[in-house]
Amino acid sequence: MSTITASADPDLLRARLQRARHAAAAQGADALVIAPGSDLRYLIGGSGSSFERLTALAVPAGDGEAVLVVPKLEAPGYSGIPLDALGVRLATWVDGEDPYALVAGALGAPSVVAVGDMLPALHALPLRDALPGAAQVLAGPVLRELRMRKDAAEVEALRVAGAAIDRVHARIGEWLRAGRTEAEVGADIAAAIVAEGHAKVEFVIVGSGPNGASPHHGLSDRVITTGDVVVIDIGGSTAEGYNSDSTRVYAVGTPRDADVADTYAVLLAAQRASVEAVRPGVTAESIDAVGRQVIADAGFGEYFIHRTGHGIGLDVHEHPYIVAGNDLVLEPGMAFSVEPGIYLPDRWGARIEDIVVVTEDGVESVNNQPHELVVLPG
Structure with missing residues (x-):
């Protein structure tokens, strides 16, 4: 029934x-x-x-x-x-x-x-x-x-969902440490997604070390080790049916790869530039182009292997899609992710993701956790 x-x-x-x-x-x-x-x-x-x-x-x-x-x-x-x-x-x-x-x-x-x-x-x-x-x-x-055009009640529902997933990211240090598997960390995160205000867990990605170079990795029995960079992409749906989706990047101790800090700085700049470019009257594809250009100019263009974002609401993925070739003109009320990534095969990866809403004169992010690489005790 x-x-x-x-x-x-x-x-x-x-x-x-x-x-x-x-x-x-x-x-x-x-x-x-x-x-x-x-x-x-x-x-x-x-x-x-x-x-x-x-x-x-x-x-x-x-x-x-x-x-x-x-x-x-x-x-x-x-x-x-x-x-x-x-x-x-x-x-x-x-x-x-x-x-x-x-x-x-x-x-x-x-x-x-x-x-x-x-x-x-x-x-x-x-x-x-x-x-x-x-x-x-x-x-x-x-x-x-x-x-695609969220009304005021829907925007508020996305704010509630965004704040709930932010609270989960704020607690990652409780579970992410060397010696635990991705699956063990993921199970704790899933429980927290519900505890922090969601009705249902939609997905949990814990991509540690080389697994972080696979954007949709999921979870595995890989044991997290000191020096790992870890991509954590999580989301759930609230009782009202609206979804959260946010990605942050963590390091367990000092990253073992010497290029992490400089590469992550490029990604941070790309994500920030993409969000700042969002406003009514510009096209979806133009937002994709902004961050992609920052990443390409730094020499990492071939390692950004997916679109910049997807719409969100009652579905985790819905229109509008922030991708090359989409000439849709953005309007107030449109909500979508901004999530550029850099993925270095067999080494490590990183993605920074916020859900944003187009306002009358700019953009509002419903995710407000810090974007910098979070270095946890090793």
């Missing part, structure tokens, strides 16, 4: 649904069919779940009634959602009935249906059969236009 708790007030959710209708129409879609997940949570306050039984929110682009189609045995899990206040009708079905016909009946005879990006083929194909006259397109381009 789905257990769902509303995470936004009804007026806000009702306004989001209305904006979603208008956005769908503007992109030539007659209706939206939204699968369980972050898009559903954004629109009605709960993410739901869907396995072999269909759950879907059907929303006509015009003034027609929105319908939430749910297996009857899971309907009690939606009692926390103020569907009446949102103008959404609950339609239940039992095994042996056709849920796709319920969706089709709610939508009438659309020509174009925008289906949720996460709707599995298990459901997308039967839905296509139930609406043979409708072309299917992805709903992602519709909803990302809304979700």
Whole structure:
């Protein structure tokens, strides 16, 4: 059964649904069919779940009634959602009935249906059969236009999540020391992520020594030794569903590699320059270019092997992406990571990451732990 708790007030959710209708129409879609997940949570306050039984929110682009189609045995899990206040009708079905016909009946005879990006083929194909006259397109381009621009409540939720993960980084010295494995340190960090205010741990990366040169390393049984540089990238989601994501770099005793201080200074300058460049009216790709140029000018261009950042909100990774080729113009309310890195294969790596929000005249960082290399006792 789905257990769902509303995470936004009804007026806000009702306004989001209305904006979603208008956005769908503007992109030539007659209706939206939204699968369980972050898009559903954004629109009605709960993410739901869907396995072999269909759950879907059907929303006509015009003034027609929105319908939430749910297996009857899971309907009690939606009692926390103020569907009446949102103008959404609950339609239940039992095994042996056709849920796709319920969706089709709610939508009438659309020509174009925008289906949720996460709707599995298990459901997308039967839905296509139930609406043979409708072309299917992805709903992602519709909803990302809304979700990229965080409202005041969402920005505050990101601040809360950012402060919570900052508190975890402030405690790393309690667990990170020579003689422990990455996995042991990671387990302590995971417990602290929850203890410091998150509802769920989303990821923990502890990349020590040469493992730090792999941006998405994760955890291993490698024993941390004196002289290691350690990349710690951590994040979790709060009860409201909003995510944190922050990376800091630590050294266990004096770094064994003589080039750490100078190389880290380059990375620090690149991250600082990238954040300072964020403001309304500039493009996403221009932010990527700023820090990348600092790193390239210092001779490390080939060792910065990923984009500068990703959007964040109800998903850890969402639009906008801060990457070359993305000419999206930044607007107030857009939130994303700024996380340049330098990765020296088989030696060590470093990444500095903050979540920032575009303001009316500049940028706000929701992460405020020091950015300098933190040297812990060896």
